[in-house]
Amino acid sequence: MRSLKPIVIFGESILPGENKTINVEMARLHTTTKLNIPIIVRRSKLDGPVVLFSAGIHGDEINGIEIVRQLISKKINKPKKGTIICIPIINMYGFVNKSREFPDGRDLNRSFPGSKTGSLASRFAFHILTEVMPLVNYAIDFHAGGASRFNAPQIRLTENDAELKILADVFNAPFTLYSKNILGSFRNSSEKLNVKMLLFEGGKSLDINIDVANEGVNGVKRILKHLDMLDPKHHTERQKSASIYIEKSHWIRAKCSGMLHDNNTIGTFVKKGTILATITDPFGKFERKVKAPNDGYVINANHSPIVYEGDAIYHLSNTLIAEKPEKNNKVHSGMIADFNNFSQS
Structure with missing residues (x-):
C-alpha cells in the first residue's frame, strides 16, 4: 500500500x-x-x-x-x-x-x-x-x-x-x-x-x-x-537468552564517606553477602566492605572514585520474574560482564 x-x-x-x-x-x-x-x-x-x-x-x-x-x-x-x-x-x-x-x-x-x-x-x-x-x-x-x-x-x-x-x-x-x-x-x-x-x-x-x-x-x-520496517540488507543478530524481568529493586547506599573501590559486579547475579566494593579513607585508617543484602542482579553501579555517606552506589534487584541465572552468572552470555574494560572516554 x-x-x-x-x-x-x-x-x-x-x-x-x-x-x-x-x-x-x-x-x-x-x-x-x-x-x-x-x-x-x-x-x-x-x-x-x-x-x-x-x-x-x-x-x-x-x-x-x-x-x-x-x-x-x-x-x-x-x-x-x-x-x-x-x-x-x-x-x-x-x-x-x-x-x-x-x-x-x-x-x-x-x-x-x-x-x-x-x-x-x-x-x-x-x-x-x-x-x-x-x-x-x-x-x-x-x-x-x-x-x-x-x-x-x-x-x-x-x-x-x-x-x-x-x-x-x-x-x-x-x-x-x-x-x-x-x-x-x-x-x-x-x-x-x-x-x-x-x-x-x-x-x-x-x-x-x-x-x-x-x-x-x-x-x-x-x-x-x-514492525516489518527493517530493510532486508540489515542482519538481525540471533537472540541470546531472554531478557530478565525485574519487578522490584532497591538502592544500596554508602554507610560512610570515602574512596570507593568497585569490584565490577555490574550486570551479574550476586548472592547475599557478596562483597560489591570496599570504601576506604585516603589515609589508610579504615576499609569497610559493601555487601549485597540479598540475592539479586546488579543493574547499576556507581563508578565515582569518591562517595559520601548516603550516596546511592548499587542498584540491586530483589524480586525477579523470569529464568534463573546462567551457570556463569553473567547476563547474555557474558556480553555485559565487564563494562569497565570496554569504557571509552
Whole structure:
C-alpha cells in the first residue's frame, strides 16, 4: 500500500520516499549564535508506522546519542515501509555544555508537556510534544546513568500494557524493568498521546561504551523487523537468552564517606553477602566492605572514585520474574560482564 500524504514537522513537508533533515532553531545562545537541533526523517514510499528514536534529552548522556548516530550512519533508519524519525540530540544546550540540564538549570525530562511561553526547557518540551509526537506511533528514548552511575543495558516500561510488553520482549535487552511514568517526563506525556514508548538505559554520563551501544542498535533492529520496517540488507543478530524481568529493586547506599573501590559486579547475579566494593579513607585508617543484602542482579553501579555517606552506589534487584541465572552468572552470555574494560572516554 502506497501512502501519498505528506507529513509536516516544524513547517517542513516530507513526502513519501523523501529524506529530509530539518534544522530546528528554537532559541539562540546568549552570543546570538544559532543552535540548531537536526531532526532526520526518512520515509518509505510504502505506508506504515511512524517510529521515533531520540536521545540526548539529558545533554551529558552521550551513549544514547551514539546509538542514534549509528542508526543513521549505518542507514538502519532507512525504512522498508513507514517513516523513521531520528533526533540524536534533543537537549543541544546540555550537549554543548556537557551538562544534564538546560542553561536555566531545568531538567528537560521534568518539563513536559511544557508551555509555549514558559521557561526555555518548557518551550522545547512544548514544541517537541506538539510538532513531532502527534505523528508518532512508536518511540524509543535512549538514556544513560547520571552522576557516574553506570546502568547495565535495560528497557523500562510501564506495567499492564500488553503491546509495550511485546515490544520489550522483541527488543530483548539484558534486563527489563517495570517503572512508573514520572510526572513531567517525556515518556509520561507521550503515553497520553497514545505513543508506545520504550525507555532504554545503558552506560553512564559523558561516556561511550561499545557493548551498550551494540545492545541498543541490535534491539532497534529487532523492533524494526517486528514492525516489518527493517530493510532486508540489515542482519538481525540471533537472540541470546531472554531478557530478565525485574519487578522490584532497591538502592544500596554508602554507610560512610570515602574512596570507593568497585569490584565490577555490574550486570551479574550476586548472592547475599557478596562483597560489591570496599570504601576506604585516603589515609589508610579504615576499609569497610559493601555487601549485597540479598540475592539479586546488579543493574547499576556507581563508578565515582569518591562517595559520601548516603550516596546511592548499587542498584540491586530483589524480586525477579523470569529464568534463573546462567551457570556463569553473567547476563547474555557474558556480553555485559565487564563494562569497565570496554569504557571509552
